[in-house]
Amino acid sequence: MTTSHNGLPPTRRLILKGAGSVALAGLGIVSFRPLAASAANDTYPEDAFRQREANEAIKLLYGRTAEPSDKVKLDAPEIAENGAVVPISVATTLTDVTSVSFLVPENPNVLAAYYKIPPGSMPNVANRLKMARTSNVIVIVEAGGKLYSATKEVKVTVGGCGG
Amino acid sequence: MASSIRVRAIANGEITEVQTLIQHPMDSGFIKDDKGAFIPAHFIQELTFEYDGRKVFIADWGTAVSKDPYVKFSFKGGNKGGDLKVSWIDNKGETDATIVKIQ
Amino acid sequence: MDFCFARSRIHLALAVLAALALCALHPASAADKPDPVADAKAFRNYFVNKFPNVKLEDFVNGPYALNEDMRRQWEQKEQFPPYEFSLEMGKELFAKPFKNGRHYADCFPNQGIGIRQDFPYFDTREGRVVTLELALNRCREANGEPPLSYVDDEMAALTAYMAFTSRGKPFAIKVPDDPRALEAYQNGKRYFYARRGQLNFSCATCHVQNPGERMRAEVLAPALGILNAMPIYRSEWGGMGTISRRLTTCNSQIRGVPLDPQDEEYRDLEYYLSYVSNGLSISGPGARP
Numbered sequence: 001m002t003t004s005h006n007g008l009p010p011t012r013r014l015i016l017k018g019a020g021s022v023a024l025a026g027l028g029i030v031s032f033r034p035l036a037a038s039a040a041n042d043t044y045p046e047d048a049f050r051q052r053e054a055n056e057a058i059k060l061l062y063g064r065t066a067e068p069s070d071k072v073k074l075d076a077p078e079i080a081e082n083g084a085v086v087p088i089s090v091a092t093t094l095t096d097v098t099s100v101s102f103l104v105p106e107n108p109n110v111l112a113a114y115y116k117i118p119p120g121s122m123p124n125v126a127n128r129l130k131m132a133r134t135s136n137v138i139v140i141v142e143a144g145g146k147l148y149s150a151t152k153e154v155k156v157t158v159g160g161c162g163g
Numbered sequence: 164m165a166s167s168i169r170v171r172a173i174a175n176g177e178i179t180e181v182q183t184l185i186q187h188p189m190d191s192g193f194i195k196d197d198k199g200a201f202i203p204a205h206f207i208q209e210l211t212f213e214y215d216g217r218k219v220f221i222a223d224w225g226t227a228v229s230k231d232p233y234v235k236f237s238f239k240g241g242n243k244g245g246d247l248k249v250s251w252i253d254n255k256g257e258t259d260a261t262i263v264k265i266q
Numbered sequence: 267m268d269f270c271f272a273r274s275r276i277h278l279a280l281a282v283l284a285a286l287a288l289c290a291l292h293p294a295s296a297a298d299k300p301d302p303v304a305d306a307k308a309f310r311n312y313f314v315n316k317f318p319n320v321k322l323e324d325f326v327n328g329p330y331a332l333n334e335d336m337r338r339q340w341e342q343k344e345q346f347p348p349y350e351f352s353l354e355m356g357k358e359l360f361a362k363p364f365k366n367g368r369h370y371a372d373c374f375p376n377q378g379i380g381i382r383q384d385f386p387y388f389d390t391r392e393g394r395v396v397t398l399e400l401a402l403n404r405c406r407e408a409n410g411e412p413p414l415s416y417v418d419d420e421m422a423a424l425t426a427y428m429a430f431t432s433r434g435k436p437f438a439i440k441v442p443d444d445p446r447a448l449e450a451y452q453n454g455k456r457y458f459y460a461r462r463g464q465l466n467f468s469c470a471t472c473h474v475q476n477p478g479e480r481m482r483a484e485v486l487a488p489a490l491g492i493l494n495a496m497p498i499y500r501s502e503w504g505g506m507g508t509i510s511r512r513l514t515t516c517n518s519q520i521r522g523v524p525l526d527p528q529d530e531e532y533r534d535l536e537y538y539l540s541y542v543s544n545g546l547s548i549s550g551p552g553a554r555p
Binding site for chain 2: 345
């Protein structure tokens with residue numbers, strides 16, 4: 001169940017993160033950015049959303065690997081008209097779908113979105129994602145306890161993460 | 164129109180198609196402002212759709228979902244005139260919710 | 267034709283001078299006098315011939331008329347367009363009364379609804395081109411309100427709403443047979459075709475010579491119908507932007523010095539460019555990359 005959160009995430013973690021950024025900045029690592037804290041409930045896969053490697057994100061999210069399947073149809077443009085708003089969707093004929101996720105390996109955080117599909121809801125999802133630069137887009141469909149994926153390269157000329 | 168949430172929920176026979184557009188900056192934390200400082204991350208983390216007391220779709224979002232985010236999905240069992248509740252919470256703990264009738 | 271001849275050598279110089287003065291007052295020959303009707307026809311024919319597979323009414327969709335991959339992305343986004351919120355804001359702003367109790371609706375024909383396609387027009391009383399943005403600020407000032415910035419969100423939202431109420435209506439710009447109107451029209455046309463900036467581009471360089479081609483990351487829109495979609499919500503801006511904003515940024519992008527928003531040149535340019543797209547529908551507000 002969703003617990004209501006008007007409070008902030010645990011202060012202790014925030015302070016530790018802050019300390020980390022100061023320390024790293026001191027080492028001359030200029031590109032460190034404060035990690036986004038989660039205010040959503042405990043089922044929000046916060047760690048998975050922080051991963052910079054697709055395999056790590058998938059492992060954290062699912063604990064297993066995906067196999068490519070032609071039953072998963074990924075719709076994404078050849079060349080994104082603008083990396084800030086790339087319309088991407090998935091359709092599949094697989095049954096017993098319980099979740100769908102989208103990953104963009106070349107993004108700073110690889111996992112873009114994770115959709116939970118309760119029984120009675122369809123596995124087709126459309127969304128609009130940011131892409132920092134030309135990258136594969138990976139969609140993973142969890143069906144009957146197994147993972148199926150499809151991948152497509154989307155070229156990005158104007159990046160969605162500030163250039 | 165104080166709510167940030169816009170919904171189009173249309174029942175077609177057994178299946179209700181839902182599109183939602185939400186007014187939210189979805190700042191990733193990676194973009195700098197004019198002065199060169201990073202604009203802090205501010206993005207919806209969880210978006211929930213409920214019908215007839217049950218959750219019909221849950222979106223967990225990261226920083227790579229576009230500004231003014233959009234999602235489309237479908238579910239079975241919705242009826243014209245039925246209430247669809249849509250709610251979100253972002254990384255700052257801010258929330259919004261609305262109830263719309265399925266068309 | 268002219269009747270410029272002298273009768274005697276003594277009066278030759280005077281007569282020539284007088285004749286020249288008379289010649290100047292005569293209506294210019296067909297080659298000199300602006301002919302908007304012929305211009306518009308030639309303008310349209312150029313694009314129709316250049317893109318024989320594009321339906322005439324599709325030109326108002328800019329790069330989406332010329333690039334299939336981009337078009338699909340646009341169509342997907344149009345299912346629930348990103349400019350929804352700006353449009354709502356525009357509607358609210360338009361309906362909100364001024365401090366003196368009057369409304370924008372009082373300044374326009376038909377309460378301001380469904381009239382965008384008539385802008386810009388040539389104000390014969392004042393002798394200048396009046397654009398929709400200018401008209402909105404004049405309305406504000408006439409009612410004791412400070413003018414809005416021509417490049418910010420509010421003006422964009424207002425013009426977006428007004429454009430939306432005119433969607434589907436064809437551009438119906440009038441150039442009266444008034445030398446001042448014709449001069450403004452011609453001035454706009456001159457601006458359109460004149461090169462400027464470090465890159466030495468004219469508007470025509472991109473939008474007449476190279477529509478559908480890429481300039482860096484952008485696919486260039488054809489000039490025919492280019493204002494029909496204004497104002498535009500650009501992914502690049504993350505928001506809605508006015509014609510003024512687009513013209514000033516275009517100037518900057520070709521490394522020229524932008525004029526002030528709603529400068530006479532820009533208004534004349536808008537006049538010309540709108541006129542040559544007469545007959546094509548208003549499609550604004552538009553979404554663009």
